[in-house]
Amino acid sequence: MWTITREWEGETVFILASGPSVLDLDLSLLTGRRVIAVKSSWLHWPAADVLFFADGRWWREKHLRPGVDAFAGLIVTTAMEIGDPRVKRIKKINPTHLSAKPGEVALARTSTTGAINLAIHFGARRIVLLGVDAKLGANGQRHSHRLNWPWPKGGQPQAFADQMAEYRAIAPSAAAMGVEIVNANPDSAVTIWPRLRFEDCL
Template sequence: MLWSVPRDWPGETVFVLASGPSVKHLDLSLLKGRRVIAVKSSWLHWPAADVLFFADGRWWTEKRLRPSADAFAGLIVTTAMEIGDPRVKRIKKVNPTHLSAKPGEVALARTSTTGAINLAIHFGAKRIVLLGVDAKLGANGQRHSHGLKWPWPKGGQPQAFADQLAEYRAIAPSAVKMGVEIVNANPDSAVQVWPRLKFGDCL
């Protein structure tokens, strides 16, 4: 049975924690008491997140990618229909020409962050703050803040980032129509479709 998102956070600010290298420079203790959706292994930076979301089923089945995820105490949600773990809620995925207004589905294609944004809106978010949404490598060539080794080839990174940027551009107008403000808490992010602010200015 597929899951439908309850409107449990009406009017709230929701932080979507992705895993770009910029996360390592943030004081995440400022998230205490706030609503947080962690994308894949970014939950390792903030285990108190309300929700852990992933779209790539390989992330769940490859345990080296999700060390100790069994210890995550919050809600776990995926669009990967092959996941049969009873702890994981499954929700329908649709193509991201725009964000979905239906609580039983989320839009995404090339990045789980899009799905996490859509989840936040279904929960009732009025404002979404993006953390670690960099769409580029860190200064030392690192792609992820958590430092876990991704077992798939790196050759497609430039195209992967380009695809993510295109996806964000596609969904941005629909968030505006839904009356949801989105800000990116990384002034140096390659994602420029939303205002880029310092983390402290987003609180």
């Protein structure tokens, strides 16, 4: 099992999720900044420091991670069944709160929660969420990467509700740890954290 060290003490960390709003962002503004990409969102920013995923199926179904062999950053998962030597494994706990232990992260319904906890373990004092929309795009699009996701669309409203409940559960512990979180999508359905324009988060 892998343990995180605080290599980014006091820094701002950008977490790149895969909501459709990512397509409207000028991601070149991430140049030189700390970035954790969640699952296939790394395709939008291959220079991310970390690629994080919780669902082992995402790694096993290779059409969901095209070109990932070229990813030069750190790859981290909570999926214990993944035995690839490139992938660091870390323990998962239920997300009643964020973990303060550098060998584990909290999450259940969304890898973004685990990425938030990961950023805090790295030493982040400010976290900016990108693509955390919790709703479909204007054309019914679920993801910015447009890959053929194998999970059924019918459960999406409940999935969004579960994700928001998870964010509400972990928000107080992030604040107690002295970490500021902002959502760089003024139109996001996630209202737990302040919603700002991406440009205003830099």
